[in-house]
Amino acid sequence: MQTQVAAATGTPESRAAALSQISQSASAALHDLRRVLLVLQRENIIGAAPGDAPELDLESGLQRFTERLEDLGFTVETSVHGDLSSISQSVEACLYRILQECTTNVVKHGARGQGLNDCTIELEVKEATVDLAVTNRTDPAQTPAPKHATSGTGLISMEDRAATYGGTIEAGSPAKGIWSVQVSGIKLRLR
Incomplete structure (x- = not known):
């Protein structure tokens, strides 16, 4: 109806x-x-599509996105703490997509070749939750887009994904020339 309008x-x-x-x-x-x-996956009514599991594997995603950033000239430090095998497949897919969005933003807005650690990716698997942090230097020569010019759909999508698994996202600039996305409290498994 709206398209007709x-x-x-x-x-x-x-x-x-x-x-x-x-x-x-x-x-x-x-x-x-x-x-x-x-809900359908949780109730075992449907499963993941056959091709989804390998493509959205978090461990290979961490390696793939780190290599992509390095190929583009970023210095990247990646650290993983905890047991990745304790994360359910659906949570892995969620984190994979959030990491994908974060690294896309680093490519679009980040500064490269600025010295040590243009970007850091940190993943911490705790007893019942997992946290992800992607922090990067920003390009001082790049003028930020006005607020009304950015759609914010990437951040909204990440927030929706995190909320589905009980997590939260904080994104912003903790210091001049730095941008950080902190994903906290994502449950390892839904009960």
Whole structure:
């Protein structure tokens, strides 16, 4: 219905409002679909798709994303603490996607060749939860985009993924020239 409104209206404001509504509805629908799939997986009604497990393996993802950043000229320090095998497959997939989004942001906005540790990736597996932190230097020559120009969909997507498993995300600049994404309290397994 909103697409018909956008096509039929003549003013840019009404089209923009309709497109905004479409975007919000699509995001809400995807969020709801993720939750339904999670419930179905939890109840063993459905399993993961055959090709998903190897592709979303967290250990190989850590290696793949570190190598990608290094190939692009970033100095990366990666540290893993704890037993990765204690993380359920669905939580691994969640962390893999969050890490993928974080490293994409490092490529887009990070500074490389600035000395030691242009980027650090830290993963800590605790008794019942797992934390992930990606911190990088930012390019001082790059002017930040105005707030209204950034969609924020990557951060929203990461927050939704983390919340599904009981976790939270804090993203921001703890110091000048530094950007950090801290993912905390993601449950190793859903009960």
